[in-house]
Amino acid sequence: MNLSKNFTIEELTKTSKTNLLAVNQEAATNSPAIIQNLTDLAVKILQPIRDFYGVPVTISSGYRCKALNVAVGGSTTSQHSYGEAADIQIDGHSVDEIFADIRSGKVVDLGNVGQVIIEKVGGAKWIHISLMTPRYSAIQKARYGTDDVVFLATKDGKNYERVV
Numbered sequence: 407m408n409l410s411k412n413f414t415i416e417e418l419t420k421t422s423k424t425n426l427l428a429v430n431q432e433a434a435t436n437s438p439a440i441i442q443n444l445t446d447l448a449v450k451i452l453q454p455i456r457d458f459y460g461v462p463v464t465i466s467s468g469y470r471c472k473a474l475n476v477a478v479g480g481s482t483t484s485q486h487s488y489g490e491a492a493d494i495q496i497d498g499h500s501v502d503e504i505f506a507d508i509r510s511g512k513v514v515d516l517g518n519v520g521q522v523i524i525e526k527v528g529g530a531k532w533i534h535i536s537l538m539t540p541r542y543s544a545i546q547k548a549r550y551g552t553d554d555v556v557f558l559a560t561k562d563g564k565n566y567e568r569v570v
């Protein structure tokens with residue numbers, strides 16, 4: 407099922423943990439709230455990124471049901487668990503370039519974005535980008551004192567440094 411022109415629910419619910427793939431996809435498709443968040447994520451964030459670069463955006467992780475989030479060692483408050491975040495890579499574009507482009511505001515309307523994280527963990531590099539939702543804006547406000555987009559960097563997936 408397409409969520410936007412170039413993104414499907416299958417891409418946004420896939421996982422390399424093959425034993426949890428069916429469980430994860432079923433959890434998403436059975437939840438109207440998750441489908442809504444994934445649709446907003448695709449339409450408001452991922453599609454504008456796809457359109458800006460004009461090449462496919464690879465999603466390594468989108469929605470993660472509880473079991474999958476535990477299996478990948480995700481944070482218990484992860485936006486992935488709500489269908490609000492995706493980890494992306496784009497062939498031919500470094501994560502530093504993508505991060506800078508997104509920060510500049512020319513790629514995606516930052517009013518729709520919760521967090522952008524440049525992740526360089528154990529040789530792997532990706533961009534985590536999330537949707538600003540009413541649920542999440544309260545968390546962000548409590549954590550960072552702002553419900554505007556926050557830019558972060560991590561080298562271990564556990565400690566996050568604010569990039570200002």
Ligand SMILES: [Zn+2]
Pocket residue numbers: 467486491492493534535
């Ligand atoms: Zn992520």
